[in-house]
Amino acid sequence: MSAWLAGALALCAGLAPCAAVALRAQDVMERVVALEMASVLVTLALVMLAEAMQRTLFLDLALTQALLSFGGGLVFARFLERWV
Amino acid sequence: MHAAVATLGALAAFFALAGALGVWLMRDVYQKLHYLTLPCSISVWFLCAAMFVGEKQKQAGVKVVLISLVLFFMNAVVTQATARAAWVRKDGRWPPQKAPPPAPPEAAE
Numbered sequence: 001m002s003a004w005l006a007g008a009l010a011l012c013a014g015l016a017p018c019a020a021v022a023l024r025a026q027d028v029m030e031r032v033v034a035l036e037m038a039s040v041l042v043t044l045a046l047v048m049l050a051e052a053m054q055r056t057l058f059l060d061l062a063l064t065q066a067l068l069s070f071g072g073g074l075v076f077a078r079f080l081e082r083w084v
Numbered sequence: 085m086h087a088a089v090a091t092l093g094a095l096a097a098f099f100a101l102a103g104a105l106g107v108w109l110m111r112d113v114y115q116k117l118h119y120l121t122l123p124c125s126i127s128v129w130f131l132c133a134a135m136f137v138g139e140k141q142k143q144a145g146v147k148v149v150l151i152s153l154v155l156f157f158m159n160a161v162v163t164q165a166t167a168r169a170a171w172v173r174k175d176g177r178w179p180p181q182k183a184p185p186p187a188p189p190e191a192a193e
Contacts, residue, residue, distance in 0.1 A: 003086075003089060003090035003093050003094070004093060006093075006097075007093040007094065007096065007097040010097040010100075010101060011097055011100055011101070013101070014100055014101045014103075014104035014105075015104070016104075017104045017105055017107060017108030018104055018107060018108070020108060021107055021108055021116075027112070027113060027170075029113040029166065029169065029170040029173065030112070030113050030116060032166060032169075033107060033113055033116045033117055033120065033166060034107055034116075036120060036162060036166070037103060037104055037107045037119070037120055037123070040100075040103075040120065040123045040124055040155060040159075041100055041104060041123065043151065043155060044096065044100055044123060044127060044128070044131060047131060047135075047148060047151060048093065048097075048131075050144075051135065051138075051139065051144070056141060056143060056144040056147065059144060059147040059148065059151070060147070062147075062151050063147060063150060063151050063154070066151050066154040066155055066158065067154060069158075070154065070158040070161070070162065073158075073162040073165070073166065074161070074162060074165055076166075077162070077165035077166045077168070077169040078165065078169065080169050080173065081168065081169035081172045081173065
C-alpha cells in the first residue's frame with residue numbers, strides 16, 4: 001500500500017465523525033458545518049487517490065468537487081438563513 | 085524522497101482528521117466552524133508540498149495548487165456565510181446589534 005493510498009483511507013475515516021454530526025446534531029447549522037467538512041475531506045481524498053493511482057486526470061474530479069462544494073455551501077447557508 | 089512524501093502526506097491527513105474530530109467534539113456551530121480551517125489552510129499546503137516533492141509532472145502540481153487555492157479562499161467565504169446564517173436564525177437580524185448599556189444605578193437617597 002502506498003503512502004498516498006493510506007492517506008486517502010485515513011481521510012475517508014475522517015468522514016465518520018462528520019456523518020455522526022450530520023445524522024445526530026440537533027441544530028441544522030451544525031449539520032451544514034459537518035457537510036462542509038465532509039466535502040473538504042472528500043476533495044483531499046480524491047487528490048490522494050489520483051496520486052495513488054497515477055492518474056492525474058482524476059485531479060479534475062477533485063477540482064470539480066471543490067468548486068461545487070463552494071457553491072453548495074453558499075446555497076445552503078443562504079437558504080437556511082432566509083427561508084428555512 | 086519517498087520518506088519526505090510519506091511524511092508530508094501523513095501531516096496533511098493528520099490535520100484533516102483533527103479538523104474532523106473537532107467538528108465532532110465541539111459544542112455549538114460557532115466552535116465547530118473553527119475546525120474547517122485545519123484541512124483548508126494547513127492540510128492543503130502539506131499536500132501541495134508532497135505533490136511537488138514526489139510528482140514529476142508539472143501539470144499535476146499546477147492542478148493541486150489550483151485545488152488548494154480554491155479550498156483556501158472558499159473556506160473564508162463559506163465560514164462567514166455559515167456563521168452569518170447561524171446568527172440570523174438565532175437572533176433574526178444582521179448585523180448583530182450592540183446590547184443597550186446597563187441602566188445607571190439609582191441614586192442613594
